[in-house]
Amino acid sequence: MTTQVQRPPAEKLYAAELEKLKKHDQGSRPPGWELSLQGVRRFILGDAKLDISAKFVGNSALVDRAMVTLATQRGLMLVGEPGTAKSLLSELLAAAVSGRSTLTIQGGASVTEDQIRYSWNYALLVAEGPSQKSLVPAPVYLAMKEGRIVRFEEVTRCPLEVQDTLLSLLSDRVMAIPELEGDEGMLFARPGFNLIATANTRDRGVNEMSAALKRRLNFETVFPIADYDVEMELVRRESKRLLADSGVPIELPAEVLEVLVTTFRELRDGQVGEGHKMERLSTVLSTAEAVSVAHGMGVRSWFLRQEKPNPADLVECLSGTAAKDDPDDLRRLRQYLEQRVKKRKGRHWKDLYEARHLLG
Amino acid sequence: MKVTVVGVRHHSPACAALVASVLEEVRPRTVLIEGPADFNPRLDELQLDHELPLAIYSYYQEGLGRSTRASWSPFCDYSPEWVALRKGRVLGAQVLFMDLPAWTRPFWGVSNRYADRPGLGYVEELGRRLSCQGLDALWDHLFEQPLPKEELSARLEAYFEAVRESEPAQDSDLEREDFMARYLAWAAREGPVVAVCGGYHKPRLEKIWPEVEPTLPALPNTEAGVRHGSYLVPYSFRRLDSFTGYASGMPSPAFYQAVWEQGPQEAGQRVTRWVAERLRKLKQPVSAADLVAARTMTEGLMRLRGHLAPARGDLLDGFASALVKEALETALPWEGRGLLAAGTHPVLVELVAAFSGERKGRLDERTPLPPLVADLDRLLEDYQLRPARPARRVEAPLGTEQSHLLHRLRLLEIPGFQRRSDEEWWLSMSPEFESAAIEAGAWGATVEQASRARLRELLGGVDGQLDLVAMLLIEAVQADLTDLSDELLAEVEGQVGREVDFSRLGAALGSIALLWRRNQEERFATLLGFMQDRGLWLFEALQGPTLPADPGMIAGVQALRDLNRFLPEAPLEIALPVMERKALDQQAPPAARGAALGYLWSFKESQTLEEQSLKSIRGSSRPSELGDFLAGLFGVAREEVVRLPNLIQAVDQMVSGFDDRDFLVAAPSLRMAFSYFPPRERESVARTLLRLHGGDAGQAWGMVHLKTSPDQLMRGHRLEQRVTQLMESLGLA
Numbered sequence A: 001m002t003t004q005v006q007r008p009p010a011e012k013l014y015a016a017e018l019e020k021l022k023k024h025d026q027g028s029r030p031p032g033w034e035l036s037l038q039g040v041r042r043f044i045l046g047d048a049k050l051d052i053s054a055k056f057v058g059n060s061a062l063v064d065r066a067m068v069t070l071a072t073q074r075g076l077m078l079v080g081e082p083g084t085a086k087s088l089l090s091e092l093l094a095a096a097v098s099g100r101s102t103l104t105i106q107g108g109a110s111v112t113e114d115q116i117r118y119s120w121n122y123a124l125l126v127a128e129g130p131s132q133k134s135l136v137p138a139p140v141y142l143a144m145k146e147g148r149i150v151r152f153e154e155v156t157r158c159p160l161e162v163q164d165t166l167l168s169l170l171s172d173r174v175m176a177i178p179e180l181e182g183d184e185g186m187l188f189a190r191p192g193f194n195l196i197a198t199a200n201t202r203d204r205g206v207n208e209m210s211a212a213l214k215r216r217l218n219f220e221t222v223f224p225i226a227d228y229d230v231e232m233e234l235v236r237r238e239s240k241r242l243l244a245d246s247g248v249p250i251e252l253p254a255e256v257l258e259v260l261v262t263t264f265r266e267l268r269d270g271q272v273g274e275g276h277k278m279e280r281l282s283t284v285l286s287t288a289e290a291v292s293v294a295h296g297m298g299v300r301s302w303f304l305r306q307e308k309p310n311p312a313d314l315v316e317c318l319s320g321t322a323a324k325d326d327p328d329d330l331r332r333l334r335q336y337l338e339q340r341v342k343k344r345k346g347r348h349w350k351d352l353y354e355a356r357h358l359l360g
Numbered sequence B: 001m002k003v004t005v006v007g008v009r010h011h012s013p014a015c016a017a018l019v020a021s022v023l024e025e026v027r028p029r030t031v032l033i034e035g036p037a038d039f040n041p042r043l044d045e046l047q048l049d050h051e052l053p054l055a056i057y058s059y060y061q062e063g064l065g066r067s068t069r070a071s072w073s074p075f076c077d078y079s080p081e082w083v084a085l086r087k088g089r090v091l092g093a094q095v096l097f098m099d100l101p102a103w104t105r106p107f108w109g110v111s112n113r114y115a116d117r118p119g120l121g122y123v124e125e126l127g128r129r130l131s132c133q134g135l136d137a138l139w140d141h142l143f144e145q146p147l148p149k150e151e152l153s154a155r156l157e158a159y160f161e162a163v164r165e166s167e168p169a170q171d172s173d174l175e176r177e178d179f180m181a182r183y184l185a186w187a188a189r190e191g192p193v194v195a196v197c198g199g200y201h202k203p204r205l206e207k208i209w210p211e212v213e214p215t216l217p218a219l220p221n222t223e224a225g226v227r228h229g230s231y232l233v234p235y236s237f238r239r240l241d242s243f244t245g246y247a248s249g250m251p252s253p254a255f256y257q258a259v260w261e262q263g264p265q266e267a268g269q270r271v272t273r274w275v276a277e278r279l280r281k282l283k284q285p286v287s288a289a290d291l292v293a294a295r296t297m298t299e300g301l302m303r304l305r306g307h308l309a310p311a312r313g314d315l316l317d318g319f320a321s322a323l324v325k326e327a328l329e330t331a332l333p334w335e336g337r338g339l340l341a342a343g344t345h346p347v348l349v350e351l352v353a354a355f356s357g358e359r360k361g362r363l364d365e366r367t368p369l370p371p372l373v374a375d376l377d378r379l380l381e382d383y384q385l386r387p388a389r390p391a392r393r394v395e396a397p398l399g400t401e402q403s404h405l406l407h408r409l410r411l412l413e414i415p416g417f418q419r420r421s422d423e424e425w426w427l428s429m430s431p432e433f434e435s436a437a438i439e440a441g442a443w444g445a446t447v448e449q450a451s452r453a454r455l456r457e458l459l460g461g462v463d464g465q466l467d468l469v470a471m472l473l474i475e476a477v478q479a480d481l482t483d484l485s486d487e488l489l490a491e492v493e494g495q496v497g498r499e500v501d502f503s504r505l506g507a508a509l510g511s512i513a514l515l516w517r518r519n520q521e522e523r524f525a526t527l528l529g530f531m532q533d534r535g536l537w538l539f540e541a542l543q544g545p546t547l548p549a550d551p552g553m554i555a556g557v558q559a560l561r562d563l564n565r566f567l568p569e570a571p572l573e574i575a576l577p578v579m580e581r582k583a584l585d586q587q588a589p590p591a592a593r594g595a596a597l598g599y600l601w602s603f604k605e606s607q608t609l610e611e612q613s614l615k616s617i618r619g620s621s622r623p624s625e626l627g628d629f630l631a632g633l634f635g636v637a638r639e640e641v642v643r644l645p646n647l648i649q650a651v652d653q654m655v656s657g658f659d660d661r662d663f664l665v666a667a668p669s670l671r672m673a674f675s676y677f678p679p680r681e682r683e684s685v686a687r688t689l690l691r692l693h694g695g696d697a698g699q700a701w702g703m704v705h706l707k708t709s710p711d712q713l714m715r716g717h718r719l720e721q722r723v724t725q726l727m728e729s730l731g732l733a
Helices: A015-024 A037-045 A060-071 A086-098 A122-128 A139-146 A166-171 A211-215 A228-245 A254-269 A287-305 A311-321 A327-343 A347-359 B013-026 B037-047 B080-090 B122-129 B135-143 B149-166 B171-188 B199-211 B253-281 B288-305 B312-323 B346-356 B371-382 B401-411 B433-443 B447-461 B466-478 B486-498 B502-519 B522-540 B551-566 B572-583 B590-603 B607-618 B623-641 B645-656 B660-674 B679-692 B697-704 B710-729
Strands: A075-080 A104-106 A118-120 A135-137 A149-153 A174-176 A186-188 A194-200 A217-222 B003-008 B030-036 B054-062 B068-075 B094-099 B193-198 B226-234 B392-395 B417-419 B424-427
Touching: A015 A037, A015 A086, A037 A060, A037 A086, A037 B288, A060 A075, A060 A086, A060 A217, A060 B288, A060 B312, A075 A086, A086 A149, A086 A194, A104 A139, A118 A122, A135 A139, A139 A149, A139 A166, A139 A174, A139 A186, A166 A174, A166 A194, A166 A211, A211 A217, A217 B312, A228 A254, A228 A287, A254 A287, A254 A311, A254 A327, A254 A347, A287 A311, A311 A327, A311 A347, A327 A347, A327 B522, A327 B572, B003 B013, B003 B080, B003 B149, B003 B171, B003 B199, B013 B080, B013 B149, B013 B193, B013 B253, B030 B037, B030 B054, B030 B080, B030 B171, B037 B080, B037 B094, B037 B226, B068 B080, B080 B094, B080 B193, B094 B171, B094 B193, B122 B135, B122 B149, B135 B149, B135 B312, B149 B199, B171 B193, B171 B199, B193 B199, B253 B288, B253 B312, B253 B346, B288 B312, B312 B346, B371 B433, B371 B447, B401 B417, B401 B447, B401 B466, B433 B447, B447 B466, B466 B486, B466 B502, B486 B522, B502 B522, B502 B551, B522 B551, B522 B572, B551 B572, B551 B590, B551 B623, B572 B590, B590 B607, B590 B623, B607 B623, B607 B645, B623 B645, B623 B660, B645 B660, B645 B679, B679 B697
Parallel strands: A075 A194, A075 A217, A104 A149, A149 A194, B003 B193, B030 B094, B030 B193
Antiparallel strands: A118 A135, A174 A186, B054 B068, B054 B226, B392 B424, B417 B424
């Protein structure tokens, strides 16, 4: 009997699928892996024959390279714009490869070495001295000991010296614990240990990464969804689910969804229709953001007016998401509405144009 | 069975090997190949001692001066068609091309006979199912791996049957297949036949040949006055590669050449060496550890994807993983098709180039010379433009036939023809003249066709640089190649859409508008409309209240204004609101505000505009802002402004209020602003000023007229130049 949680980790959420895959998995498994590479691929990209759902929409070659990297002695570094499902991919990989996606470090300015390697239970330390019992393991320690994948989210937000803690762990695959004596003073990583780091390209420059660490990682860039129809379907499905969770019994009308997804794509790529380039917004307009705007529009129109959302809701939500607090973005957005949307045919585009003054 | 049809993908080494083995096995009496049947009488030329790649270049022209259709059928060592040509002959078979000539309707608009079909529907679905990213990866996965021959045949058959079902045949396919089937039926009466054709055609060909009339089809007639022909030209890997070609075929020719020569294992090693050498030459660090990492990655991918030998994608993915240590801006180029996207990571660009290779074909000396050489000879004689030693001067004003010819030769990079001005050329005999003429033969049969093809190629190479594209367009007009195809214009339009710099766009707009005013052609008007749209977009985005006046920007607004004056279709209802917004935009550069006001002035005379200008002049918060604003205003609307004494008075008041330091700061931009007036108008400004200050208006001319001689000015100018040079050389500039 489990109590309900808001968001169970991937290995819990998809426990049945993982079980099924394990049963049918015939490929050879790299040491320490729960599934073969083919099995991991099926888990992530889906397999109609085994009735496995596709969880990551995107490039299959990218997933191939990511898995092979994890099976070698290099760490995996996923980079890309925010909202491109890097963390999702890293969670899925960890869940499928080592059956556990929760050995996670969330990068940030305040992260210290203790939170990566290990720290001490000071009461025990003072009472009994350093021992396995008084040692409090951190995610990397556990991952090395158990031969699992450790996830390091937003690694570039950590100070350089903290990032570099990873250097020897990745190259020598051993952690020294000088406080302990004898064999206990060295923790050798079991097979299956590796690292998935993520970083977003908007944070570049917050903390660069040392060349030495870069050398130990293979970089993979995750791109926004290239296919319009795929993105449209994803936004429709996800926003419907979120709206249902919020108790809103409606769906976004297809044409409003079209306006939303088109606008997001055009502002994100800096490309309008056929070839016309514009400055991209500095704010991130990811698919995830589109889903949340769609959700917001639905909640707004339903609870405020008891009706389906219209393009004017989009403008109101855009001024909060797309423009955030950057006046330049607001200007670009206004220009987009004034010069580009004006020329579009179709009632919903006209509505969007008419609502432009709501930008504020 | 007497007829064996081998369905292939053009330029596939696996298919080429299959063709060779089928030929060995069947020992056919006749080998039929998908290729231009009109070339059959000259097949011996293909058997000479060439270095590949080469191509059969075919052209077709409906009367002199009309547009030309050109098509290439490229061959390399590992082309199935080439293997059939050579091996068939060695085995003593009769070898013939069996497809329609390039000048027939099915080939209109086809520049590469051996291009791939787009690969929709089934191919996409299969790619998804097998987790292959893109057609090329799918193809390599299914067919280019080491496979028993029977298995390969069976796969090809199943694959192409499914492709045929999911991509409906067009009339042009059916017409060609009907033609080829006649060849098959005809040859089958005489003995065993092996036919090599695109896999897409195989299912229907096999079905229909037994039922068609077994006589050799006659070549279609051409209309009177039509000129056409085919000949061999040297080709290059660069042009073969889908990344740079218009009609793409199999990519990475150097890699597949290595696969063909030494097998896939060895090819992987070779290409690793090329990549390392290439990057190291560019001073990019590539350590042995990197190469080991790439290899490890490639081997891991091979195992995962079930490959016995490294496929192209495995190798490229391996290199990318090991060598690129940062986020990418564009997707990996080998996962899609077409030209490299702008912003592709430089290491990836080099990777693609290493796989593509530099090899250039060379024709056997006995090959008949391309007709271009004779055409060039005749033209130089007719127009008396033969280069000479010592060099001689020739006058050929723009628009004359001589000028057209000289500009075409310049496009073809035939040495010895140097342009000094719009009308003056110098001709000199160069030792490279002859070889350059032969090489230019690859571009076309006549100078006119060749220069057109060359121009098109150049346009393909200037990505995102609108000024260069506009230059080429003007070049095209000067060479009288105005009948540019729609494809070419679309290219220019594409560049306009991608341009982000208003000044650059304005410059291109100005020169293309000038061109349009000379020739009044409708499609230039359409292009200009598009450029106007883009220009307004970029202009509205200009920001920076402290930016100095940029003459390029002002010229851009001028060009936009002139466009609205001379091109009646250019809509004002979008332009005017943009200018109204910009004139009031306090975040815009002052010159942009001025220019926007000037623009409005050109279309409506109004009190408000004058008031707005006065307000801007009096509201200048910094000394240089005044001049910048005026530069924009005068640059666009000086005729309108010079009549307004109030305005001059306001400027005068402002300047009188400056202290010495402010004046020095303001002087350069003010000077620039007033340089937009020609001397006579400057004199009238001076007169207004003199009247304001109670001076003698008759003295005005003396105030604006320099008392120095032009000679002295030139000397000063040269001195200034020398000082600048000296400062630059000392690092002081």
